[in-house]
Amino acid sequence: xxxxxxxxxxxxxxxAALYSCQEDDQEFGEVVAPTNLTLDATVLNTSxxxxxxxxGGLVSFTAxxxxxxxxxxxxxxxxxxxITSGEITHPFTxxxxxxxxxxxxxxxTGGASSSTTKEVTVFTxxxxxxxxxxxxxxxxxxxxxxxxxxxxxxxxxxxxxxxxIADAMPGHLxxxxxESTEPIWYSxxxxxxxxGCFYDDxxxxxxxxxxxxxxxxxxxxxxxxxxxYLNVGGGTNGTGDECFDxxxxxxxxxxxAAANSIFPEDATTGTQMIISDGGFMSYYLGTNNxxxxxxxxxxxxxxxxxxxxxxxxxxxxxxxxEGDSPFETEFPGDSEEEAAWSxxxxxxxxxxxxxxxxxxxxxxxxxxGEAQYYTDQNTEVSNGTLKINAIAEPTNGYNYSSARITTQxxxxxQYGRIEVRAKLPSAGGTWPxxxxxxxxxDTEGWPNCGxxxxxxxxxxxxxxxxGTLHFPGNSGGDAVSQGTNVxxxxxxxxxxxxxxTEDHIVFLVDGEVYHEFTNMAGTPxxxxxxxxxxxxxxGGTLGGTIDPAxxxxxxxxxxxxxxx
Numbered sequence: 001x002x003x004x005x006x007x008x009x010x011x012x013x014x015x016a017a018l019y020s021c022q023e024d025d026q027e028f029g030e031v032v033a034p035t036n037l038t039l040d041a042t043v044l045n046t047s048x049x050x051x052x053x054x055x056g057g058l059v060s061f062t063a064x065x066x067x068x069x070x071x072x073x074x075x076x077x078x079x080x081x082x083i084t085s086g087e088i089t090h091p092f093t094x095x096x097x098x099x100x101x102x103x104x105x106x107x108x109t110g111g112a113s114s115s116t117t118k119e120v121t122v123f124t125x126x127x128x129x130x131x132x133x134x135x136x137x138x139x140x141x142x143x144x145x146x147x148x149x150x151x152x153x154x155x156x157x158x159x160x161x162x163x164x165i166a167d168a169m170p171g172h173l174x175x176x177x178x179e180s181t182e183p184i185w186y187s188x189x190x191x192x193x194x195x196g197c198f199y200d201d202x203x204x205x206x207x208x209x210x211x212x213x214x215x216x217x218x219x220x221x222x223x224x225x226x227x228x229y230l231n232v233g234g235g236t237n238g239t240g241d242e243c244f245d246x247x248x249x250x251x252x253x254x255x256x257a258a259a260n261s262i263f264p265e266d267a268t269t270g271t272q273m274i275i276s277d278g279g280f281m282s283y284y285l286g287t288n289n290x291x292x293x294x295x296x297x298x299x300x301x302x303x304x305x306x307x308x309x310x311x312x313x314x315x316x317x318x319x320x321x322e323g324d325s326p327f328e329t330e331f332p333g334d335s336e337e338e339a340a341w342s343x344x345x346x347x348x349x350x351x352x353x354x355x356x357x358x359x360x361x362x363x364x365x366x367x368x369g370e371a372q373y374y375t376d377q378n379t380e381v382s383n384g385t386l387k388i389n390a391i392a393e394p395t396n397g398y399n400y401s402s403a404r405i406t407t408q409x410x411x412x413x414q415y416g417r418i419e420v421r422a423k424l425p426s427a428g429g430t431w432p433x434x435x436x437x438x439x440x441x442d443t444e445g446w447p448n449c450g451x452x453x454x455x456x457x458x459x460x461x462x463x464x465x466x467g468t469l470h471f472p473g474n475s476g477g478d479a480v481s482q483g484t485n486v487x488x489x490x491x492x493x494x495x496x497x498x499x500x501t502e503d504h505i506v507f508l509v510d511g512e513v514y515h516e517f518t519n520m521a522g523t524p525x526x527x528x529x530x531x532x533x534x535x536x537x538x539g540g541t542l543g544g545t546i547d548p549a550x551x552x553x554x555x556x557x558x559x560x561x562x563x564x
Contacts, residue, residue: 031110034065039104041120044089044260055125056258057092065106065114072105077255079274082286085311091257091290093274097123128256128271134296135205135254135273136213137161160206162322163301165282167191167199168516170480172318173283178306181263184316190482190515197222197243201282202322205254213254215275221247225284228309232284252279259292269293273303281317285309291317331417331499331563339561341411345386350379355405358535361398370431370540371400378403386557390430390536392550400546404535412439412529416564417499418454425553426490429546430459431537432555434496436530447475450524452505455496459553460544463489467498467507467515471523482507482515493558502526532560 044058053059063071063086072082073090077100081088092100098121105115133139137160166172171187193199202218223233223246230237233244252275259272272292275281281291286308295302299321307313336342343354357376365371373395380387388403395401420434433456438449451470458464468481486494486509497508505525507515519525536555539546 031112032067032108033112034068034106034108034114037063037065037068037104037106037114037116039063039102039116039118041102041118043120043122050123052097052121052123055123057122057124057126058089058258058260059092059120059122060087060089061102061104062087063104063106067108068106069109070107072107074103074105076101077274077276079276080278082308083311084309087311089260091126091255091260091272091274092122092124093126093255093257095124095126097121124257126256126258126271128269131256131269131271131273131293131296132207132213134298134301135161136207137205138207160204162202162204163319164202164322165199166300166318166320166516167194168482168513169318169320169518171316171518173198174316176314176316178312178314179262181267190480193224193241196224198224198282203281203319213256215252215254215279216250217248217252217279219246219248219282221245221249223248223284224282226286226307226309226315228307229284229286246284248280252276254279257290259290261292263292263294267294269296281305282319283315283317285315333563336559336561338563340416340564341413342559342561343386344384344559345381345557346384347381349381350386350405354407354410356408356410358404358406360396365540366537368537368540368542370537370543371398371429371546372402372536372538373398373400374404374535375401376403377401379405384558386534388432388534388536388555388557389552390425390538390554391552400538402536402538404533404537406437406531406533408437408439408441408531410531412531413562413564414529415500415502416562417497418532419495419497419559419561419563420454421493421495421558422455423491423493423554423556424457424489425459425536425555426462427459427547427550427553429539429543429550430553431540431543432457433533433535433537435533436498437533438524439529439531440524447471448524449528450530451475452498452500452525452530453481454498454507456542457489458543459547463487465489465496465509469505469517469525471525480517484509484512484514486510493556500525534560 040062042060043053044060045054045056070082070084071086073088074080075090100120101117102120103115103117105113107113168190170190173188174184175186176184200220204216206214208214222243224243225233227240228237230242233246235242255274256271257274259270261268261270272290274290291303291305293303301319304314304316307315336344358374361373378389378401390402393401424432434454436452441449447470453468456466463485464483465486466481466483468479470479474480495510499506503519505517505519506513537543
């Protein structure tokens, strides 16, 4: 009886399992393998002299099939790519004339697939030591063998450079069309992706003892996925970019190859990186691992890659070397004697050959609904500092008096480092500012002239300091702005600094960078001089509600120095 019971149980279990499988198949849908799969390959840039290509190593592939959903290309140089269109251009990077096997897998419904393999022979002579040095931190002597691995240096002396997303830069992640350089459809604002895992990513490039580039990705076990690839991390596609637990640790190899670029020569290096074994740079966009290097310096990397999910889209990433800022400039000197221009406020009165008083309340509170009336009586120079006093007192029909002074027409400059050492007011409703306007203000108006707010602070948000840029298309509430917290902002002096070059604008407090901006043609920050403004406003759009108990508060300035 026991054996009969066991047999009956097994029969029932088998029937249940069979029924369960049939149910699963019905739910899964029809399984259809792609048919009529073909693969064509064309070596690019061939000639009678160079039948296998001119050395760029580029080959164009076209796959087609019936009932296909995606094509997965597998190249025997260790790279792969999954696409929907079937068309791809791949750079082969092994120097010399080599024959490669390329396999394409056509995937249909239910996981069914078909595959075919093709041989291709291509000549590669590409070499870009500048990009190799920029990525890894090596120098030319290292590559030539006069130092580094070729001179017998031990492995722990191999140079390694670590990169991270340049989160403070506008456009550190951006999106545009694949077949043209414009328009840019989306551009991330500084620190827009803060709070996720994107900015925690670290990517290192090293040169091994054979002179090859080694890639390692440290993302602390979390990956920032494009919305079209959330299923790879365990989510549902199409619900927005998201971080998932997805470890990408481990070493991979990097090859440099000629980029099949749409950019003019002055807008790209003409080099692309190919990362083996599905490696990617900080933002998961599938396994299409070609990254065109648009710009590279010792501490700045600007790259572009085509979306694996949508070949019509191109994504851009800006990275900076870990521990560095791509914008920090070094203007000589950090003392009064070395400044190109300075105001030390050593006398007993304000130097009106340099400083102009602006009087009144302007148009609608200087355009901001401010509550003060500016006078020429609210400044004081004593004990080596300038004080701008905001006072609760009836003044020309307003309840508060203060001062606003400028260097317009007396001192204007373009490019350099301006540093102001100051203590700020703390009362609710105060709005002190150290800022600049373009010298074309009288002729072009605002925001066409440009505005650089070196420091803004409001007493209602004690300790938060802002650095902001206003220009056409990015002004008022749409200005490019970033803040940082400063301790003892009202009781201790701090150095508020702005460094300005043709390429970049950087904001610092006490020598620490907190906001960085890529200057560019078309902004007012590249074509004319600016003048300086110091003021303390009351209330208004940024100052907010004024403390009913307010009586008086002061912005105290130790010095203003410009280095060039």
